Amino acid sequence: MPIIMRKTYIYTVRPGETVYSIAQRYRSSVQEILRINYLIPPVSDHGLIYPGNVLIVPDLSTAGRVSYIVNWGEVFNKIAFRFSTPLELLSGINSIANPNVINPNQQINVPAFIYEIELGDTLAGIANRFDLSLVNLIRANQGRPGFSVDVIWPGYQLVLPLPTTRNIVVWNPLPGTRVVNGQRITGQARAFEATILHQLRDMNGVIVSNERFTSADAGAPAYGNFYSSIPFDRFPTTSRGELWVYTRSANDGSIQDLIRTVVYF
Known part of the structure; x- marks a missing residue:
């Protein structure tokens, strides 16, 4: 594309x-x-x-x-x-x-x-x-x-x-691009204790890359830069998927500030 x-x-x-x-x-x-x-x-x-x-x-x-x-x-x-x-x-x-x-x-x-x-x-x-x-x-x-x-x-x-929330933007991968095993992720986020989580799913709901965390270089209230990679834990079953980048609530562990980026395998 x-x-x-x-x-x-x-x-x-x-x-x-x-x-x-x-x-x-x-x-x-x-x-x-x-x-x-x-x-x-x-x-x-x-x-x-x-x-x-x-x-x-x-x-x-x-x-x-x-x-x-x-x-x-x-x-x-x-x-x-x-x-x-x-x-x-x-x-x-x-x-x-x-x-x-x-x-x-x-x-x-x-x-x-x-x-x-x-x-x-x-x-x-x-x-x-x-x-x-x-x-x-x-x-x-x-x-x-x-x-x-x-x-x-x-x-x-x-x-x-780009898709954004009040606290997160993902710079890479861009929407609509192809991702591979080990794909690099970059972005900026304002997060409690600077902790950012991510996972990769296909359109059948198969979790291709399990939830993993990375740390931004600054915690809230600053917007720190974060970097990570996506190892594939399973083979995708569809050609299209979503990269999820988010935080979790310190109170109940629920997903917050979810960015869903459309990607292709």
């Missing part, structure tokens, strides 16, 4: 800017920005952009996550809403003590990834493949030139929100 792994910025065009000036600022390419945002006929006049347009801007020099560039006058809860993620988590993973104070041009790491549309795709099909709400998919792409709920274009790139 065409999931894009390179560093990407989500940028709002300001008055007087051109595709060329934006490409220069973010070590990108004019032709690539035109292609993935479909700033070309028949969707748009070649390279035509307006203030307020939201562009995907790839950094062609490095791999990495998705960052949102704060625009003038934006408030933090609006950014959290755009990516369908709790305000607490977004401020915590960015070490922002006061979310009421953010600055224009500030880079905010957001729980999202980039998908390039293929021939035959539909928005509903993409949402189903990644177990994503269609409403959330549409919201994440609001204001983008070339984006339409009725017509989509092969080669156009979409912003897809």
Whole structure:
């Protein structure tokens, strides 16, 4: 599946800017920005952009996550809403003590990834493949030139929100990707005693990888980074499955903050 792994910025065009000036600022390419945002006929006049347009801007020099560039006058809860993620988590993973104070041009790491549309795709099909709400998919792409709920274009790139809770985000594996025995897991979490648990299930409910724990590098109230791996204890019986990442209640041991990431075997 065409999931894009390179560093990407989500940028709002300001008055007087051109595709060329934006490409220069973010070590990108004019032709690539035109292609993935479909700033070309028949969707748009070649390279035509307006203030307020939201562009995907790839950094062609490095791999990495998705960052949102704060625009003038934006408030933090609006950014959290755009990516369908709790305000607490977004401020915590960015070490922002006061979310009421953010600055224009500030880079905010957001729980999202980039998908390039293929021939035959539909928005509903993409949402189903990644177990994503269609409403959330549409919201994440609001204001983008070339984006339409009725017509989509092969080669156009979409912003897809990651599943999150108030306390956990999983950065790897990404939804819709293939997992293997020993698969690496990375994420950030706010957890009591920094303890994070995970297991892997197929769609028949077979537990392919038993529950195991790992520790974040900081405990609550901080959002620590965590790393682990998934050894296969059983063979999967379906081609699709779910990675569960969660905590357990100190009171009764029940599962809390469950992130379910759709994966393939």
